[in-house]
Amino acid sequence: MDKLHxxxxxxxxxxxxxxxxxxxxxxxxxxxxxxxxxAGVARLRGATLPGLPNLHSHAFQRGxxxxxxxxxxxxxxxxxxxxxxxxxxxxxDPDDVEAIAALAYVEMAEAGYTTVGEFHYLHNDRDGRxxxxxxxxxxxxxxxxxxxxxxxxxxxxxxAHSGFGGAAPNDGQRRFINDLDGxxxxxxxxxxxxxxxxxxxxxxxxxxxxxxxxxxxxRLVGLFPEGPVHIHVxxxxxxxxxxxxxxxRRPIELLGDTVALDTRWCLIHATHADAGERAAMAxxxxxxxxxxxxxxxxxxxxxxxxxxxxxxxRIGIGTDSNVAISASAELAMLEYAQRFGSRRRNAxxxxxxxxxxxxxxxxxxxxxxxxxxxxxxxxxxxxxDLVVLDTDGIAFxxxxxxxxxxxxxxxxxxxxxxxxxxxxxxxxxxxxxVKRPAIEARARKVLERVIGA
Amino acid sequence: MDKLHxxxxxxxxxxxxxxxxxxxxxxxxxxxxxxxxxAGVARLRGATLPGLPNLHSHAFQRGxxxxxxxxxxxxxxxxxxxxxxxxxxxxxDPDDVEAIAALAYVEMAEAGYTTVGEFHYLHNDRDGRxxxxxxxxxxxxxxxxxxxxxxxxxxxxxxAHSGFGGAAPNDGQRRFINDLDGxxxxxxxxxxxxxxxxxxxxxxxxxxxxxxxxxxxxRLVGLFPEGPVHIHVxxxxxxxxxxxxxxxRRPIELLGDTVALDTRWCLIHATHADAGERAAMAxxxxxxxxxxxxxxxxxxxxxxxxxxxxxxxRIGIGTDSNVAISASAELAMLEYAQRFGSRRRNAxxxxxxxxxxxxxxxxxxxxxxxxxxxxxxxxxxxxxDLVVLDTDGIAFxxxxxxxxxxxxxxxxxxxxxxxxxxxxxxxxxxxxxVKRPAIEARARKVLERVIGA
Numbered sequence: 001m002d003k004l005h006x007x008x009x010x011x012x013x014x015x016x017x018x019x020x021x022x023x024x025x026x027x028x029x030x031x032x033x034x035x036x037x038x039a040g041v042a043r044l045r046g047a048t049l050p051g052l053p054n055l056h057s058h059a060f061q062r063g064x065x066x067x068x069x070x071x072x073x074x075x076x077x078x079x080x081x082x083x084x085x086x087x088x089x090x091x092x093d094p095d096d097v098e099a100i101a102a103l104a105y106v107e108m109a110e111a112g113y114t115t116v117g118e119f120h121y122l123h124n125d126r127d128g129r130x131x132x133x134x135x136x137x138x139x140x141x142x143x144x145x146x147x148x149x150x151x152x153x154x155x156x157x158x159x160a161h162s163g164f165g166g167a168a169p170n171d172g173q174r175r176f177i178n179d180l181d182g183x184x185x186x187x188x189x190x191x192x193x194x195x196x197x198x199x200x201x202x203x204x205x206x207x208x209x210x211x212x213x214x215x216x217x218x219r220l221v222g223l224f225p226e227g228p229v230h231i232h233v234x235x236x237x238x239x240x241x242x243x244x245x246x247x248x249r250r251p252i253e254l255l256g257d258t259v260a261l262d263t264r265w266c267l268i269h270a271t272h273a274d275a276g277e278r279a280a281m282a283x284x285x286x287x288x289x290x291x292x293x294x295x296x297x298x299x300x301x302x303x304x305x306x307x308x309x310x311x312x313x314r315i316g317i318g319t320d321s322n323v324a325i326s327a328s329a330e331l332a333m334l335e336y337a338q339r340f341g342s343r344r345r346n347a348x349x350x351x352x353x354x355x356x357x358x359x360x361x362x363x364x365x366x367x368x369x370x371x372x373x374x375x376x377x378x379x380x381x382x383x384x385d386l387v388v389l390d391t392d393g394i395a396f397x398x399x400x401x402x403x404x405x406x407x408x409x410x411x412x413x414x415x416x417x418x419x420x421x422x423x424x425x426x427x428x429x430x431x432x433x434v435k436r437p438a439i440e441a442r443a444r445k446v447l448e449r450v451i452g453a
Numbered sequence: 454m455d456k457l458h459x460x461x462x463x464x465x466x467x468x469x470x471x472x473x474x475x476x477x478x479x480x481x482x483x484x485x486x487x488x489x490x491x492a493g494v495a496r497l498r499g500a501t502l503p504g505l506p507n508l509h510s511h512a513f514q515r516g517x518x519x520x521x522x523x524x525x526x527x528x529x530x531x532x533x534x535x536x537x538x539x540x541x542x543x544x545x546d547p548d549d550v551e552a553i554a555a556l557a558y559v560e561m562a563e564a565g566y567t568t569v570g571e572f573h574y575l576h577n578d579r580d581g582r583x584x585x586x587x588x589x590x591x592x593x594x595x596x597x598x599x600x601x602x603x604x605x606x607x608x609x610x611x612x613a614h615s616g617f618g619g620a621a622p623n624d625g626q627r628r629f630i631n632d633l634d635g636x637x638x639x640x641x642x643x644x645x646x647x648x649x650x651x652x653x654x655x656x657x658x659x660x661x662x663x664x665x666x667x668x669x670x671x672r673l674v675g676l677f678p679e680g681p682v683h684i685h686v687x688x689x690x691x692x693x694x695x696x697x698x699x700x701x702r703r704p705i706e707l708l709g710d711t712v713a714l715d716t717r718w719c720l721i722h723a724t725h726a727d728a729g730e731r732a733a734m735a736x737x738x739x740x741x742x743x744x745x746x747x748x749x750x751x752x753x754x755x756x757x758x759x760x761x762x763x764x765x766x767r768i769g770i771g772t773d774s775n776v777a778i779s780a781s782a783e784l785a786m787l788e789y790a791q792r793f794g795s796r797r798r799n800a801x802x803x804x805x806x807x808x809x810x811x812x813x814x815x816x817x818x819x820x821x822x823x824x825x826x827x828x829x830x831x832x833x834x835x836x837x838d839l840v841v842l843d844t845d846g847i848a849f850x851x852x853x854x855x856x857x858x859x860x861x862x863x864x865x866x867x868x869x870x871x872x873x874x875x876x877x878x879x880x881x882x883x884x885x886x887v888k889r890p891a892i893e894a895r896a897r898k899v900l901e902r903v904i905g906a
Binding site for chain 2: 062065066067068069070071072075076077078080081103107237296297298299300301302322323324325326329332333336337339340342343344345346347349350351352353354355356394395397398399402403406407408409410411412413414415440443444447448450451452
């Protein structure tokens with residue numbers, strides 16, 4: 001049994017000064033003892049947080065970061081961005097995908113994320129045909145997570161249509177497309193790869209109500225009666241309008257009329273959910289997977305989080321397009337979007353509570369539920385996923401307990417994450433992933449070839 | 454004459470590979486020659502940008518960063534935040550103010566700002582009486598800028614009332630309050646202090662239309678016929694409502710009916726400007742001083758920048774409350790606020806243009822105008838204010854020219870600023886201000902005393 005002593009830790013019972021963790025061979029916390037630092041036990045100075053789940057990632061999009069900020073036509077939008085993404089994805093082979101994913105996962109670990117939900121829709125070869133192993137690219141994402149040491153819940157995507165009503169896919173989507181039989185074969189290999197990794201998990205991801213018919217969705221959920229189910233929904237106004245035109249219902253209404261929403265479900269974005277849809281998601285105990293930085297970058301709009309959280313709606317955060325991977329910036333943007341919308345401060349915190357703490361706790365629990373992770377936090381039974389903030393930094397001067405979290409999220413806390421442990425193994429030291437140099441060098445070659453071309 | 458060779462530089466004529474600058478004894482650029490690196494000349498690798506003006510700062514508020522993110526009453530807002538600020542300001546003596554300002558200015562330099570506009574309203578002693586030298590705290594800000602080497606345009610604030618119609622000031626405002634005679638004495642000392650610093654400039658700042666009567670504003674502008682004039686205006690809906698109730702006009706209408714708006718003017722926030730007010734500001738050539746991160750943090754709301762920029766309205770950025778000092782994050786939030794409001798991408802860039810480049814150029818010119826700086830940019834006659842981005846970082850892999858700016862602003866470009874020069878003198882090296890250790894240690898003592906208490 002390994003031991004670690006934390007000078008200060010955020011536990012489910014609140015902040016504790018001086019706790020010693022015993023970590024089992026399975027990487028889980030076997031005991032938590034409040035005591036002053038015992039001799040001969042490795043000591044984590046500063047303030048230690050539990051690692052956050054990043055519930056929504058498209059890892060390969062990390063390679064596009066900063067390349068789509070050029071104005072296109074007069075109504076540059078999510079849809080023009082999507083054309084960029086289709087072009088970029090066309091150039092990647094399996095080694096490229098793995099190299100870029102490993103870079104993204106290195107940056108996630110450095111940001112304080114210890115598990116990623118990979119919403120994985122890039123399945124086929126460049127010509128649109130499945131690889132010899134249809135799970136080839138799924139395996140590459142598990143391999144990238146394994147190399148960086150972070151946990152992964154692999155969410156292979158079922159994607160069959162280009163629009164509502166079963167419209168035929170377009171050529172730009174050829175690498176994503178499947179039918180249910182093909183998806184079942186792919187999922188078999190993907191789930192086997194995930195199970196073979198100690199920190200691997202598995203779920204499914206019907207892409208969206210526009211890419212999957214109601215019949216396909218019903219059959220898909222029937223084929224996979226357990227584990228997380230993620231879906232993109234109500235991200236764009238045009239998507240809501242098209243859904244109303246095709247089905248006379250809004251996307252989340254249509255989803256709820258097609259399947260039984262429950263705690264297995266994670267609805268990604270839900271930006272344009274109306275009051276009835278928000279109430280339905282909250283009642284179901286489903287998680288709304290917010291991706292604040294990407295939603296800002298893509299011009300999605302503003303989710304009414306104040307209303308949703310007032311109904312005890314469950315939320316988590318995801319880095320989605322990976323344009324700028326930062327857990328603290330993601331939490332800040334989550335709150336700032338609500339302040340823009342409500343013109344209030346501390347819009348998501350109950351009276352007297354820290355916004356940083358409120359959002360951190362909510363996203364730890366919501367992200368854990370959405371990724372099927374079970375116990376979370378610095379507590380017995382949870383994985384020893386630890387994020388150490390360097391509170392010697394001036395950003396934290398005279399900041400105590402929750403003010404440490406608020407200063408990390410909202411303040412000038414550049415480079416605050418000093419060490420990160422996953423399953424009790426240190427993967428980040430001195431603010432940098434221990435394998436960053438090699439992973440960065442490999443990714444650089446790929447980016448120079450794919451973009452430089 | 455000193456010389457510096459820049460491997461890559463953003464000049465008014467665009468990106469140039471290989472330019473040698475000659476820098477005069479006055480710290481200004483005397484010549485720009487395109488050539489490959491000459492022997493024996495210091496060489497700046499990476500991509501060099503001109504230093505950005507930070508047109509709006511309340512330096513002492515840096516000390517509060519992260520301390521106000523706790524939910525207050527059920528309508529926590531700008532006004533509850535202001536109560537926090539009034540309490541904090543009550544505890545600061547002149548040494549404290551200078552120590553916190555120096556820390557803020559160190560962080561500004563590290564972020565890529567080379568001049569600050571200090572909108573300075575903290576004038577009086579704790580009991581509300583002027584210091585023996587009424588310009589005591591003005592001098593402290595100039596001293597802090599001088600210690601860190603950055604430029605400062607000192608903008609002492611005239612503040613006389615707590616609300617529209619000349620309402621008497623309240624006790625929380627006692628350290629800010631002046632009458633016109635007292636302000637004239639203060640301004641005399643403040644302008645002398647600014648003139649005594651090679652990188653010092655001077656302007657005036659009537660606090661807001663609620664803190665200054667129309668008659669006082671007219672007389673004030675008459676007393677100071679030259680130099681920048683800054684004013685907080687239309688930041689909050691309540692301010693607009695109170696102005697309409699008291700004067701039957703919106704704040705920017707009232708301002709324009711009271712004084713002649715022109716290029717001397719910088720209107721800070723202007724968040725709730727209506728179409729007529731935006732058109733009036735654009736016609737006048739006045740700068741709108743946007744403070745995107747602070748406006749997000751304070752729940753101010755969304756300025757209609759797409760409409761304003763379509764009229765060639767002039768903008769600049771400021772760090773205002775200094776909650777998180779970052780030029781790249783400020784530019785990103787400027788654009789993201791517009792994307793939230795318009796649900797478009799690249800909302801502020803003309804077709805085919807980079808958003809990062811468009812915003813950088815706009816804020817360099819607008820900030821320079823607002824702070825009365827004259828020539829800006831890497832060009833003959835401008836100060837040798839240089840910000841070197843470390844383009845060896847993976848964030849910039851295969852990024853060229855404007856994509857370097859877009860990746861800095863929107864991408865994963867943590868710690869991208871490697872060196873900063875002000876008037877040809879290096880103040881930031883290896884990403885850290887050369888005096889950070891001493892300035893940080895002094896500020897830490899102050900913060901621990903003031904906050905820890």
